[in-house]
Amino acid sequence: MKTTAALIALLLGLLAAPTQAQTPPALQQELDALDAALFEPLFNRCELERMDELLHPQLEFLHDQAGRQDRAGFERATRQNLCSGQGDKPLRRLLPGTLESHPLYANGELYGAVQTGRHAFFLRGADGRERPTSQARFVHTWLRVGGRWQLYRVLSFDHRPQ
Template identity: 40%
Template sequence: MPVLLGLGLFAFAGRTAAADPSPERTPEALTQHVATLDGALFDAFNHCDDPAQLARHADYFDAAVEFYHDNGGVTWTRDEMIGRTRDNVCGKYQRRLVAGSLKVYPIRGYGAIAQGEHTFCATDGGDCGGMADFTMVWREQGGRWQVTRVLSYGHRPAPPAP
């Protein structure tokens, strides 16, 4: 009996994977797509002192996004995360992706994982003293991509600019 149950689960898993609604992308195309999403998400973040840009930024996140920050703790919803962004970031800091650091990994039937490093610079163009690693899980549903999980960790001083 356990063998039959195992075969049934295997058959079910095969049907689920075959029903993947998202088109297959080459690794290069997926990386470019997620890099474009990352750029748009953080363009809005970098201008979030404008309420329309803050709303645009929020739209990139699932309503039940989980955000894990090694210094700031955990937020469990988009509203809570955006409230913290509005109160602590907007008009004060901008995010810059460290060139060449973005790595993208597909999640079959779901979306992708993006990992990289970023710096945070004072909005006035001054100090870029903070740096961190990040991991974001992107979900694609019906052609719409949203972030469902964020890890921001390893916060440290950024190396001096050359």
């Protein structure tokens, strides 16, 4: 009987718990644009001069296959592996409907955001053809620094063939 009463109390408590607030639409658009601002110019087009505006000085990148990198290591790997101009060009595409953004507040002030999602990777050959290689999940933590967003922490995991 005590177990049943405890279960009922727990269920009632869950039903009465406040739901998570929705991200305001303007902020959601701003956060969604961060993903495109990071991957389209930097990863897909190798506009490496954008790193200073997009990457936090204390960037930490955790990858389930490539290990841990600080900002210097991340920049070096990007130049060598993604943007060397040698061989097939890696490309990244967000899988539609998978991006979720959650703002972070301290004392009512927006200071950052967490994004999660899934993305797919491709290789574009010299002939222009793209072939799928893998999919993965990601978690990005963005911080607002001086009025602009910078990528602070990255978790890239669950890589698997497409």
